[in-house]
Amino acid sequence: MIQKRAVHVILFLIPVLLFSQKLMTPELLWTLGRVNGEIVSKDGERVYYTITRYDLEKNKSSTQLYVTNIKSGESIRISEDGVNADNACFDSGGNLIYSKDGTVFHSLLRKSIGQSKEEYSNLLPSPNGQWMAFSRSVKFNTPKADLYPNLSKSSALIYDDLMFRHWNVWEDGYANHVFIGRISPDGIEQEKDLLYKEPYDSPTLPNGGLDDMNWSADSKWLAYVSVKKMGKDYAVSTNSDIYLYEIATGKTTNITDGLKGYDKNPVFSPDGKFIAWTSMAREGYESDKNDVYIMDLQTRVRNKITIDWDETVNQLIWSKDSKFIYCNVPYRGLIQLFEIQIPSDLNKAHETKFRQITKSDHDYNNIIGLSGDYIICTRTDMNHASEIFQVNISTGEDKQITHVNSEIYNGIKMSKIEKQWIKTTDGKQMLSWVIYPPDFDSTKKYPTLLYCQGGPQSALSQFYSFRWNFQLMAANGYIIVAPNRRGMPGWGSAWNEEISGDWGGQCMKDYLSAIDQVSARPFVDKKRLGAVGASFGGYSVYMLAGIHEGRFKSFIAHCGTFNLESWYASTEELWFANWDLKGSYWQKKLPKSYTQFSPHKWINKWTAPILIIQGGKDYRIPDTQAFEAFTAARLHNIKSRLLYIPDEGHHILKIQNGLVWQHEFFRWLQETL
Numbered sequence: 001m002i003q004k005r006a007v008h009v010i011l012f013l014i015p016v017l018l019f020s021q022k023l024m025t026p027e028l029l030w031t032l033g034r035v036n037g038e039i040v041s042k043d044g045e046r047v048y049y050t051i052t053r054y055d056l057e058k059n060k061s062s063t064q065l066y067v068t069n070i071k072s073g074e075s076i077r078i079s080e081d082g083v084n085a086d087n088a089c090f091d092s093g094g095n096l097i098y099s100k101d102g103t104v105f106h107s108l109l110r111k112s113i114g115q116s117k118e119e120y121s122n123l124l125p126s127p128n129g130q131w132m133a134f135s136r137s138v139k140f141n142t143p144k145a146d147l148y149p150n151l152s153k154s155s156a157l158i159y160d161d162l163m164f165r166h167w168n169v170w171e172d173g174y175a176n177h178v179f180i181g182r183i184s185p186d187g188i189e190q191e192k193d194l195l196y197k198e199p200y201d202s203p204t205l206p207n208g209g210l211d212d213m214n215w216s217a218d219s220k221w222l223a224y225v226s227v228k229k230m231g232k233d234y235a236v237s238t239n240s241d242i243y244l245y246e247i248a249t250g251k252t253t254n255i256t257d258g259l260k261g262y263d264k265n266p267v268f269s270p271d272g273k274f275i276a277w278t279s280m281a282r283e284g285y286e287s288d289k290n291d292v293y294i295m296d297l298q299t300r301v302r303n304k305i306t307i308d309w310d311e312t313v314n315q316l317i318w319s320k321d322s323k324f325i326y327c328n329v330p331y332r333g334l335i336q337l338f339e340i341q342i343p344s345d346l347n348k349a350h351e352t353k354f355r356q357i358t359k360s361d362h363d364y365n366n367i368i369g370l371s372g373d374y375i376i377c378t379r380t381d382m383n384h385a386s387e388i389f390q391v392n393i394s395t396g397e398d399k400q401i402t403h404v405n406s407e408i409y410n411g412i413k414m415s416k417i418e419k420q421w422i423k424t425t426d427g428k429q430m431l432s433w434v435i436y437p438p439d440f441d442s443t444k445k446y447p448t449l450l451y452c453q454g455g456p457q458s459a460l461s462q463f464y465s466f467r468w469n470f471q472l473m474a475a476n477g478y479i480i481v482a483p484n485r486r487g488m489p490g491w492g493s494a495w496n497e498e499i500s501g502d503w504g505g506q507c508m509k510d511y512l513s514a515i516d517q518v519s520a521r522p523f524v525d526k527k528r529l530g531a532v533g534a535s536f537g538g539y540s541v542y543m544l545a546g547i548h549e550g551r552f553k554s555f556i557a558h559c560g561t562f563n564l565e566s567w568y569a570s571t572e573e574l575w576f577a578n579w580d581l582k583g584s585y586w587q588k589k590l591p592k593s594y595t596q597f598s599p600h601k602w603i604n605k606w607t608a609p610i611l612i613i614q615g616g617k618d619y620r621i622p623d624t625q626a627f628e629a630f631t632a633a634r635l636h637n638i639k640s641r642l643l644y645i646p647d648e649g650h651h652i653l654k655i656q657n658g659l660v661w662q663h664e665f666f667r668w669l670q671e672t673l
Contacts, residue, residue: 021413023438023475026662028412029466030054030655033404035386038065038088040369040376045070047368047376047388048078048088048096051404054655061655065098068401070371070390075402078107087122087210091183092129099123104132104188113187122203122210125183126219131247132181132188133213133222140199142173161231163572167206168617168649176201178213178224180247194224194245194252202226204240204264211315216268216275216297220247223255223266223275235574239283242266244275255295255302261288265315269322273297276325278313279304284575285500287457289493292316292325294346303346309354310492311338317367317375326375326393328364330459330490331356333419333431335363337375337391358396361417363462364389376401381462382435382470383414413438415474417462422483422517425509432483432514433460435470445525447673448479450515450552452533452540456487456499456507456580467652467661468534476666478530481518485510501582503536504543504597511544515551527553530673532665534558534613535621535650539599542629545610546602554672556665558613559621559650562629564598570622603632609639611668613661616646641668 022028033051040047047070052063065085068075079085079100087099096107104114104123114120124133143157143164157170164171177195181188195202202224203212212225227240241256242263256263261280268275275295280288290312295302306313314335316327325340341353357375358364365386368376374390379398388402416436421429437446451468453460460482464471470480484491486507487499499507511531519526529552533541538560545555561567565585568577578584582591595601610633614626626642633640643664645657652658 022411024412024469024472025475026472026659028408029469029472029662030056030658032385032408032466034466035378035388035402035404036086037366037368037376037378037388038086039090040070040371042090042094044369044371047371047401049368049388049402050086056655056659059654059656066402068388070374070376070401073401073403089123089125091125092127097123097125104134109185113183115187115191120188122213124210124213124215126215126222127217128219130183130219131222132183133215134179134181135176135203135213136179137174138177138193138195139174140197143171162235162574163231165619166572167620168615169619175199176203176205176208178202178222178245180222180245192250194222195226198228199230200226200228208264211265214266214268214275217270217272221245221268221297222247223268225264225266235572236578237283238262238280238286238575240264242275242277255300256293259293261285262290263293267316267318269318270320271322273322276316276318278316285579286573286576287455287489287496289496290314292327292340294342296346301346303349305340305342305346305349305352307349308352312489312493312496315367316340317370320370326357326367326370328367328377330461330488332490333433333459333484334361334461334490335365335459335463337364337367337377337396339393356396357393358391358398360396360398361419361462362398364391364398380464382417382433382464384409385464385466412471413475415471416440417470420518422510422514424506424513426506430484430510430514432481432518434518435474435480435482437474437477437479440523442523445523446477446479447528447530447669448481448515448519448524449473449669450511450529450531450544451480451482452511452531452537452544453482453485453488454533454535454537456503456536457489457496458536459489460484461490467658468532472662476669478669479518479524481514483510483514485514500580501591501593502597503539503580503593504547504599505592508540508543508547511540512548512551528673530554530556530669532556533560535560538621541610542599543597543602545608546599546605548608550607552608554669555608555610556613556668557610557629559615559618560625560629561599561621562625562632563600564594566628567621567625570624572619600628600632603636606633606636606638609668609672611641611643611664613643613664614645615648615650615652616644617649620650639672 036050038048048067050063054061063084065079083101103112104120106113119136120134122135181191214223222245244253260283263279266277278290279293291306313327329338337357339355343351363380366378378386379389389398391398420432422432489496531552538557541555541557581593585594612626612630614623630642
């Protein structure tokens, strides 16, 4: 009798729980905790990570440090209210050190061990606990020359060369420098600037951090990454190098001299014999294949061990026995974990073996560390933000460790996500992700959005974006079509490279093939198709607006290039423009990028409404691109709207700006689609 009654209660609760489930909203999206993995404890039993949360009223974020026992799942918050904490690391005794509001806080001593009023970023203690490596901004000159001391209130900036601004900041005469200091009971002492008087950045801009630095197992060497170029040379080059600093002698050696592209992610082997890193072959091509190099520290002979592998590597970590490298790789529309078995003779790189570890439809992103037979990393999919997982190296099976957002997700109706293979106009097969609204009904017709990815060489995988959020779009009743068009990694080097110099060519045909074949299905309302995207995706929207031949009823473009000539003359990382457009607009023989593929030349073909979004501090795609597009659209009597956010760059980082962005996105679609 009791059992029957329990069953009845359960049966009664099920429809109630289902009825109470919500749809994702912009406000709910911004309440999610953003998880970032920090480090695994030396015994492999605990993982340290941060959770960033946003305060709507204060319009700012705060980051707290947590630790979770990998076996039990028990979690503890380490940092207290009112402070920002991250960058967890350990001294030689395994005692926790972390960054607390910019100070170096030692958990055992319960005090800051850094010098007061000094900056400490990217904390990296040596394995023997004697040294602390870190980075700090160092002033080496000023773009406002002291030419006019009687005009001290002037805000003028004076430049004689490129790059005078980068991504979202103006050149201010400061550079990131790597420092080493001795750790003592009294703090960090005898600090030494490894790039003393050199006006170069390390970590590198704009995204370099701890992955640009690494200690050897014996603490004798510190490896760091730098691009030692200035002015115009810096603006047109991607030639970063890896430098070894020897603690005993103070001598620095460039171990990647002669390698012309990006050399990054240096990682020493646990046995102290080798250093590995990722390397691109061609200078000026920021999306070249990332190969893995290994150098014997004794002989200084280096070998490219991925010479026979046609995939690109994101991040790498050594196995404890130094026989394998584990890495994450864009692969077939996902970010997957792979194992590289290193040949006993590094000169026989052709004998290197590769094994895919994970095979599920998820992205395995930040590799945090190892715990026994497991890789500890973050995982996402289009329905779930980042959480920390452990992955069995042998089987690929994973288990969730953190559950920061589980309670919220348990109350949300999820989207159905499927793969659809698209036949392209040149006879190839292209994967497209299709995301359906919650409670999808195949007997109904739905408005559908073509999502255009940025990059252009960025993987379109099972990522979770807090801006271009497919879960949120689907919750508002839209089907989303997200094709792995030409230019994306994970499908071999040729597929990745076909977009360079051909922005408006086969890539656009790939987009149209995807929307045409998906919209042939009976549940797609072909009269209500839209195209949306940012960065190269914004360019794609501008370009499609001129060539879509009536397919789309509405467009949304964020930070897209509209006029390739004026963009070339106003962007900052000219290596990107030189490679992908195949040169400048003043060449005697113009590349077709300028003659055929600049959206401003197609403005007379624009007919559909367009929402244009732009950040004022975006120097990669300057705001004049949006102004040109909006002006041209209005002068052609096209329904248009400009959403301009002066204090944001290429991305939207502030919560109130983000909410305005989301609400304007859907208000526009409601009006036009």
